[in-house]
Amino acid sequence: MTTTARTEGLGTDDAVSEGDGLRTGCRGIPSLSARLEPWMRELLADPTACAALLEEHGSPLNVHDFGALTRNADELTAVADSEGVALRIFVARKANKTLGLVRAAHAAGLGLDVGSHRELSQVLDLGVPADDVVVTAAIKPAPLLRLALDSGAMLVLDNLDEAAAVYAEIAREPLDPPRPVALRLAPTPSDVVGPTRFGESASSWQSWAGSREGSRDGLQIQGIHFHLHGYDPLARAHALGEALGLVDALRSSGHPASFIDIGGGIPMSYLDDAEQWAAFWEAHDHQSDDPTDSLTWRGEPLRQVYPYHQQVVRGQWLRTLLGAEVQPGVRAADALQERELELRCEPGRSMLDGCGMTLARTVQRTTTSDGIPLIGLEMNRTQCRSTSEDFLVDPILVRTGGEASAPVDAFLVGAYCIEAELILRRRLRFPGGVAIGDVVALPNTAGYLMHILESASHQIPLASNVVRGPGGIRRDRIDAVPPQRPWTDAAGD
Structure with missing residues (x-):
């Protein structure tokens, strides 16, 4: 197709800033x-x-x-540093499948959160050290468990059946040195924290950790993980308080738990203008019934949408979490410091902003x-x-x-x-x-x-994917990764 580039017709519009x-x-x-x-x-x-x-x-x-990736991560790290909390960020690979994201995250000193066998094999093939990878997949078939155990990537155990499957893998092929695992906690539902399909209760994990499976030489319980729906920092603080109790119990039983991972759900804002966001919903809620004039398709209301404008995002959100009480009179930041616990997170959307x-x-x-x-x-x-x-x-x-x-x-x-x-x-x-x-x-x-x-x-x-960088715009290769490819020359072809 022949195209003719032109810019006419871009006149002034009262709904946008003049000159834009x-x-x-x-x-x-x-x-x-x-x-x-x-x-x-x-x-x-x-x-x-x-x-x-x-x-x-x-x-x-x-x-x-991916130039903004480092900036977004630094916003979180700066807040954690100011609160005296050690923070480690693992970028959620499921948020974007490009190999360019893997390269950019690794170059920025960030870890990768993977959710499938293919995601894990790709990041390992690209040279990301296993220490910089966490495996949080909701469903972990045997090949994924085996690859995680063989590589030494941090494996998050979601439930007792999954833990039993790991035990079976170790029984077939003992591991030396022990492989790191984290236990996914399902916080007790409350007015603040809703029910979740992910994880097991603290009491279930305590029982498992004290059992033959949980105390096997091939595994080392290094942390607690949780995954919550939504973006409320106070819900995260509530869950963090329960995770701290589980850490204390595990440590008293001899397990070297050293971190708590709060998962993702760190918010961002697509829009700068709060008034636009409010005006949209006012118009949405009072739109015409006439399908030829309605704001949405045939006047059908939007029921479930991301909050495209949010005041408290990334750094402010983390500061709110760290300043919240996790025990009476004890701030989250202070509780983490007291126990010398590292805080981990797995943001996707807010890192890719x-x-x-x-x-x-x-x-x-x-x-x-x-x-x-x-x-x-x-x-x-x-x-x-x-x-x-x-x-x-x-x-x-x-x-x-x-x-x-x-x-x-x-x-x-x-x-x-x-x-x-x-x-x-x-x-x-x-x-x-x-x-x-x-x-x-x-x-x-x-x-x-x-x-x-x-x-x-x-x-x-x-759709094809391209990555813009110092060498121009190059196609991102997603479907195949040459084995043992050097990191330095894997620039998006």
Whole structure:
């Protein structure tokens, strides 16, 4: 396809900051303006480069720049240091499948949290030391357990059946030296902490640790882990208090527990403007019943979405947690210091904040039979979606096509043969219209949104992934890793 790069039609819009031409071609109704990293602005301001990337790699395309990863991690580390707490961060690999993330995390001195046999084998093949890997997979088949034990990666035991499976592996092939494990605690449900499918009670783990299995020479209980739904720091503090009690009990029984891992759930904010977020929900809750005019698709309410604007994120969130009481009159930070315990965490989304965006090509402009305007993109809805119902950030329209349509308020739809095949479930305004071949950019999608639910249904290929770095933009190789490949020359091909 031949493309003509142009920037006309980017006029002033009262819903965006004056002079921000990137935001005037498309906005939500009402706007939810994404935070854009400098590298995103640079690329999106170059229509020729955007069009060339899609020509070379196909649509949609996930573009990454992991420069923000270190900044995001440093925000947490600075708070922990100020509280006198030793913090170790393991980046959640499940949040983004690129090998570029593994390289960037390792180069930044961060660990990797893996959730499958393939994730574990990939990070080990890329040269990440086993000491920098934690295996937290919810389901651990025998091959994954064996690889974790053979490598010496930190293995988080989720339940008693899993512990028995590890015992069976050790019985078949004894291990020397002992392999490190952590026990996943299911905190007692309360007004603060909800029920969870993950882990066992403190009493169950105490009994197991004192049993023949738990005291075998091949294993060493080095820590306690928990995994909670949601983002409430006070819920984490409540669970941390219970984990401290389990650590004390294990230590009194001779187990060298040295850390508590609070899992993920460290929040970030996609939007800087709290007023925009409030205005969106006000409009959402009072939207029209007319499907040709409603804010969301046919007026259907959004019930489960990520909190795209949050005041307390990353560093402030961790400070709140460390300052919370875990025992009467005892702050979390002080309890950890007193026991010389390391605090560990496994953030994904908040570490990948600012590290990627998704580009897609416009291929059609049409309407439903009852008059709802649609803009068809060369992608599908699984390629920008997490477990949340929608991605609530305004796209960016990059003019790379031919003649634009008239101004239009429309929904973005994708390639699957489903009536509600919506890329976003809210109506968007295109004041200058849309042209076939224009590029639509979905900002800040690196954390979960690109990969967690992506599907190749209809045998449509999955999106390609590229990584932007000092040597330019290079394709990320995901499907295969050459064995024993040197770390230094594994730069994203």
